[in-house]
Amino acid sequence: MIKIGLLGCGNVGHIIATHAEGIRVVAVFDIIPGRAEELALLCHARSYADFDAFMREDFSIVVEAASVDAVRTYGEAVLRSGRDIVVLSGGALADDAFREHLIGVAREAGKKIRIPSGAITGLDNLKIGQISPPKHLLLRTTKPPASLGMTAEARTEIFKGLAHDCIKQYPKNINVAVALGLAAGRDADVELWVDPAAERNIHEIFVEGDFGDIYIRVRNVPSPDNPATSYMAALSILTLLKNLENPLVVGT
Ligand SMILES: NC(=O)C1=CN([C@@H]2O[C@H](COP(=O)(O)OP(=O)(O)OC[C@H]3O[C@@H](n4cnc5c(N)ncnc54)[C@H](OP(=O)(O)O)[C@@H]3O)[C@@H](O)[C@H]2O)C=CC1
Numbered sequence: 001m002i003k004i005g006l007l008g009c010g011n012v013g014h015i016i017a018t019h020a021e022g023i024r025v026v027a028v029f030d031i032i033p034g035r036a037e038e039l040a041l042l043c044h045a046r047s048y049a050d051f052d053a054f055m056r057e058d059f060s061i062v063v064e065a066a067s068v069d070a071v072r073t074y075g076e077a078v079l080r081s082g083r084d085i086v087v088l089s090g091g092a093l094a095d096d097a098f099r100e101h102l103i104g105v106a107r108e109a110g111k112k113i114r115i116p117s118g119a120i121t122g123l124d125n126l127k128i129g130q131i132s133p134p135k136h137l138l139l140r141t142t143k144p145p146a147s148l149g150m151t152a153e154a155r156t157e158i159f160k161g162l163a164h165d166c167i168k169q170y171p172k173n174i175n176v177a178v179a180l181g182l183a184a185g186r187d188a189d190v191e192l193w194v195d196p197a198a199e200r201n202i203h204e205i206f207v208e209g210d211f212g213d214i215y216i217r218v219r220n221v222p223s224p225d226n227p228a229t230s231y232m233a234a235l236s237i238l239t240l241l242k243n244l245e246n247p248l249v250v251g252t
């Protein structure tokens with residue numbers, strides 16, 4: 001059974017810890033000790049408010065469901081300790097220097113940085129972009145204003161530009177755009193909209209390349225405890241973990 005250490009005990013952390021099948025959550029860590037303690041009780045793990053103590057526990061993989069800052073702060077230490085890391089806040093890897101450094105550390109340690117599909121689908125075959133770069137790669141995300149902690153009277157575009165700039169402004173809302181770019185091998189164009197009529201977090205992906213073109217629309221149910229985060233993101237991590245040791249690998 002895979003033993004995991006959970007970094008981040010918020011909304012996604014709760015879903016992972018309470019739905020883990022074939023996975024044992026050994027230890028949990030959060031910047032807010034009370035959150036770690038509460039989650040530890042639910043999944044019979046040990047809770048930590050101190051990262052070094054957390055890392056002394058016996059697990060083989062760290063699942064990050066915390067923040068872009070958490071990846072920057074702890075990513076290297078996780079890999080150097082000889083564990084893989086699943087990074088949900090993949091926006092941290094938008095910074096070229098940090099990403100290349102972390103990949104270098106993973107290579108030296110013989111470990112992997114795993115970016116789950118999170119709140120979108122289609123990352124598998126978007127990787128063809130690494131061989132045949134797409135001419136256009138656009139993510140149009142629409143969320144209810146409350147997801148971004150704001151109000152709006154009408155559908156409003158709040159950002160238009162490149163993913164690596166968008167994630168700096170919205171680190172809790174647009175990690176998917178960075179994941180798209182990492183898969184396709186080029187920074188994605190992003191339009192971020194808020195819409196008071198939207199009840200779901202909607203991600204529309206437009207791609208054009210030598211292969212033809214793609215349009216994907218994902219209409220995600222927001223998580224009950226954090227409307228900015230789509231429920232699919234937690235399911236995506238659970239699925240990644242469930243398949244880690246499966247000899248049959250489906251998808252590019
Ligand atoms: N790639 C994708 O498709 C998606 C990525 N995400 C990202 O996944 C992450 C988790 O989402 P979610 O569970 O909804 O978020 P929550 O805010 O509900 O939970 C995150 C928890 O981690 C804690 N935390 C934040 N930074 C640190 C740190 N440096 N060290 C320890 N604990 C920390 C938070 O504390 P505090 O509240 O004090 O910050 C909070 O308790 C977010 O970064 C989110 O943006 C979410 C959805 C989709």
Ligand SMILES: O=C([O-])CC(=O)C(=O)O
Nearest residue numbers: 119173174175176229230
């Ligand atoms: O959950 C979502 O819809 C997307 C999200 O928050 C992110 O990518 O950070």
